[in-house]
Amino acid sequence: MSFEPLTEKGIPLEKQIRYWEQIAQKPYNKSEIDCYTRTRQILMNGIEIEAWGFKHLFSRLCPDINDCKVVSNIRRIEDTQQTTINWLAPSDQTVLDTTLGYEQVAVDLTAWLAQNEPDEYVRETFNFGLLEDFDHLYRYSQWINMLEGKCPNSILQEQTDVFLGRPTQHHHNENYLRIRNPYDKNETKPQTKVNILTLLSAEQQTHNYYAEHGFNYANKILRETYAEIKDVEEEHVTMYESLIDPTESIYEKLLLHEFTEVCNYYTCYEDEVDDRIKGIWEMFLDFEIEHLKIASELFKKYENRDPEEVIGHKVIIPCRFKSQKYHVEHTLRNEIDKRLGDECTFSYAQKSDLPSDWASYRVQEKFAKFGSPTEETIALTQYFCGRNIVFASDKLKEDELKLLEKGLQSEAAAGNTVTPDCLEAMIESFEEMQERKEQD
Numbered sequence: 001m002s003f004e005p006l007t008e009k010g011i012p013l014e015k016q017i018r019y020w021e022q023i024a025q026k027p028y029n030k031s032e033i034d035c036y037t038r039t040r041q042i043l044m045n046g047i048e049i050e051a052w053g054f055k056h057l058f059s060r061l062c063p064d065i066n067d068c069k070v071v072s073n074i075r076r077i078e079d080t081q082q083t084t085i086n087w088l089a090p091s092d093q094t095v096l097d098t099t100l101g102y103e104q105v106a107v108d109l110t111a112w113l114a115q116n117e118p119d120e121y122v123r124e125t126f127n128f129g130l131l132e133d134f135d136h137l138y139r140y141s142q143w144i145n146m147l148e149g150k151c152p153n154s155i156l157q158e159q160t161d162v163f164l165g166r167p168t169q170h171h172h173n174e175n176y177l178r179i180r181n182p183y184d185k186n187e188t189k190p191q192t193k194v195n196i197l198t199l200l201s202a203e204q205q206t207h208n209y210y211a212e213h214g215f216n217y218a219n220k221i222l223r224e225t226y227a228e229i230k231d232v233e234e235e236h237v238t239m240y241e242s243l244i245d246p247t248e249s250i251y252e253k254l255l256l257h258e259f260t261e262v263c264n265y266y267t268c269y270e271d272e273v274d275d276r277i278k279g280i281w282e283m284f285l286d287f288e289i290e291h292l293k294i295a296s297e298l299f300k301k302y303e304n305r306d307p308e309e310v311i312g313h314k315v316i317i318p319c320r321f322k323s324q325k326y327h328v329e330h331t332l333r334n335e336i337d338k339r340l341g342d343e344c345t346f347s348y349a350q351k352s353d354l355p356s357d358w359a360s361y362r363v364q365e366k367f368a369k370f371g372s373p374t375e376e377t378i379a380l381t382q383y384f385c386g387r388n389i390v391f392a393s394d395k396l397k398e399d400e401l402k403l404l405e406k407g408l409q410s411e412a413a414a415g416n417t418v419t420p421d422c423l424e425a426m427i428e429s430f431e432e433m434q435e436r437k438e439q440d
């Protein structure tokens with residue numbers, strides 16, 4: 001990889017202000033767009049939201065008025081970049097369409113990161129979150145079929161499986177249990193820092209999307225499903241942000257934010273198959289090179305260190321989107337029964353090893369008192385489609401009941417849990433019905 005961001009030539013900040021028609025561009029066609037162009041668009045929107053939000057935090061914490069002025073000028077550009085990217089989504093893309101896109105980002109991005117993460121503990125955390133977003137995708141996929149009559153592959157394009165993961169009702173924890181052990185800023189590789197910031201940005205925006213759109217549906221159970229999954233995304237933000245060393249100064253964090261933007265735009269530009277959108281990634285990469293230069297100068301001034309000590313000198317690849325079915329299946333088979341472990345060691349545990357006073361049971365029992373909407377989702381599929389909708393390899397489908405058994409907890413489970421016996425009965429009655437129809 002020869003791209004060295006600190007030596008590249010960017011576009012001066014004053015030339016980054018664009019006309020309104022350049023800011024609010026023509027949307028893509030939702031039936032023609034490649035699913036991974038959509039995931040890039042969703043991810044980069046999340047990256048820009050984080051870039052904008054962090055710079056507001058910077059201004060609230062920075063006592064130097066001149067630095068605040070510099071950062072405010074970059075922040076306006078981040079905001080216009082966000083508009084351009086987010087508004088590429090067309091108005092006929094429904095909230096559920098977009099939701100499937102968000103969970104496809106979560107699954108395929110997290111799976112890529114887990115396989116390209118040098119730190120073993122961070123890798124384990126990525127794989128832990130992966131199986132939760134994989135289950136969210138399965139639950140929302142039922143809804144797009146039940147409510148809008150669509151196949152989930154109208155969005156996923158068969159690149160990502162639709163199959164149960166760690167059951168969503170078991171993702172609810174005492175939030176402090178989600179807090180992980182942070183990396184040491186002096187020991188950790190730039191790849192790890194960029195990986196975490198990339199995923200954190202995606203998860204934060206997923207949370208925000210559900211917060212802003214879950215109420216767009218009138219269906220009571222779907223609204224509650226959004227509320228339940230949104231709560232898990234809040235836990236994901238808690239989990240991923242806690243991996244970051246809190247002793248990094250705001251200047252070091254600014255440097256890492258701009259570097260993360262550079263790395264992501266660089267990767268998007270390399271991978272993009274849509275010529276028009278590729279042009280946007282290229283232009284924004286040039287914008288970010290300039291932001292990185294400014295952040296580097298501020299960092300040098302305050303830390304009296306070379307920025308390369310933090311970000312190295314080469315670009316990093318954080319977001320190569322491609323199908324991750326093999327990695328997801330492998331992780332699912334091995335880790336569906338994993339849970340958050342002891343709060344003092346920031347560890348993980350098998351569900352069979354959890355103590356009877358495990359802190360998350362209290363939260364799960366409370367949430368489950370009148371049932372879990374994400375379990376109700378699967379029960380409802382019997383009325384709408386005959387059975388739950390699944391897209392996976394035959395081998396994985398054969399093990400559906402076995403994996404459900406392995407993933408479910410008997411403790412603190414909702415009264416409306418779709419157990420392996422319930423699901424087996426549902427599938428058998430669906431198959432009998434199909435046979436009868438064929439004989440008619």
Ligand SMILES: [Fe+2]
Nearest residue numbers: 051078081261
């Ligand atoms: Fe940006």
Ligand SMILES: [Fe+2]
Nearest residue numbers: 106132133136
């Ligand atoms: Fe999710």
Ligand SMILES: [Fe+2]
Nearest residue numbers: 133203233236
């Ligand atoms: Fe998530």
Ligand SMILES: [Fe+2]
Nearest residue numbers: 258261288291
């Ligand atoms: Fe930036």
